[in-house]
Amino acid sequence: MVSVSGLLNLVPAVLIWVMTFKSCLSQYGDNSTAMNYSEYNYSFVDYDDFPALCVKESNRQFRLWFMSTFYSIICFLGLLGNLLVILTYFYFKRLKTMTDVYLLNLSFADLLFALTLPFWAANSMAEWVLGLLVCKSMHAIYKVSFYSSMLLLCFISVDRYFAISKAVSAHRHRSQAVFFSKVSSAVIWIMAMIFSIPDMMYTTINNKTCTPYSSSSDQLRVGIQASQIVLAFALPLLVMSVCYSSIVQTLCQARNFERNKAIKVILAVVAVFLVCQVPYNLVLFWTTLVTAQGGTEDCHYENRLLYATDVTQCVAFLRCCLNPFVYAFIGVKFRNDLLKLLKDFGCMSQEQFFRYTCGRRRSSVANDTETTTTFSP
Template structure:
């Protein structure tokens, strides 16, 4: 989250970490700005495609719409963390709490929505005879989305209350200064590792069922959703594991602290880049890719170019045909004139 997010037991150890600070934040700041730009463009285009060309009553599209909103909420916090990395915290205590809340709303809602989407696929593919779910599928999806937002907002408010602006050597830091280890482990377990276990179980059953079937369309749908879920855990997994390591391990000496900080910043960039990956993964769907091309007017431009080329071809053919006809007429006229002269 913040540049120097720590869960140390006392302020002295925090202060030692700041003295050992590396120059890696000079890279993470611009990286966050780049991720912000790509994510806003990608998720913005995705929302346009959904609203203009897709059926928003579809359960899959309901989840995709909510995921795009979740990614954008997370994305809008990135310029603040980029500034924090480059110049430390300059926005005050309220913005520190508000951005922390928005950060965790985006994170928690993403993992809950992905879990709900996976469970929906599991019931649809594996338990397809469960008629009571099929009849109320849309209601369950809407209910799952509402629950995801309610849980993520509640959990994020708890996180936001723990952060505050701390001053060390006349420099402000937006950080978590609490020592509530048990609450932190419980929250990470419930809102990251538990959903991960549920998703692994569901997709194991889904893949087993799908590989027996011969429906290619179903194969593609499951493959796209599997890529989306895999991307989330590949991006966020190392970050959460490293946060647990940081909360348990205290490096001795600046060299060890520097290695830990570099690993943390690399995992941080990987984790934050997830918000711009979903729009790229959705392009694996042929239908969404077609809608995106239509939105960007590429299809219209290509059609106009084809029509223009066809028009030019037809004109050239007409000119060639006219020239050939004129040549034939001229030759016939010359032959006729020669024949008249011979008779005379």
């Protein structure tokens, strides 16, 4: 029989053996876990499945100096030119023809466009901190002015077509022309607001940037960009091509010296439109196709598209400061009124006024009519 003292001596030995066995099991389990973790990390993970982050720091640095400089120049010239046009029209009460009404509305549209440029510059340079309301307002005003100016350019070309190619019928309805131009201008502004509804609704602050797009592969972006290409480029280009082609044919049949000057003005109008709008719309069309296909995984290619979009967009924005010179300042009557305005405000002496106006008055008598405002040399 085992004595009580023998049992007491056996208990410590059993406890030591249990603790030793548990330690071995724990050590084996830790090694197993470490081995499995090691194998999981280095053997079973395919890092190609994780998307690589596209670094766009160079594009941000480019926008920091390029967009701010370009936007500042366009904003200054756009405000100066369009304010002079608006001031001249109201000072001399020159709303006598359809073209006068359309040019005044075009100046207001371009002026609104120029006023949004400082906000666009701020959005491209730093994080957007002005809130959602200002963000939506910026895009809404920009789109309304953008679409209205493009539609006004269409109506100006149509008015010039009737005034030159259909001069007899245009003179017959001359008394109703100004009223029709005011009504059609109101319709243009309403249509521009309707076309801008998607931007008003979907514009938001994404990744600390004010944008109407949730991502570079957003399908909503495809619809907005496609509608912009059609309404703000394809439609004006088609209307202007038809109208100005007919005008050039009519002027070529005329046998006077002034027809050559008028044709040069038409070519200048078309050239400015094409140079400003074609590059941007081609890039916009290509980016729309890339977005419709789900975007691109080539970071270098995506950065090049961003560079092309930024540069061509700035060139397209030039139209808001070039329109006053092409559509208003180039006309004889408007140019003389502008010089008279500067003289009345004390910015020009009487001698300088006569020097700039009397030398050109004789050569421009034939074209100094109310129906040739745009194409007068």
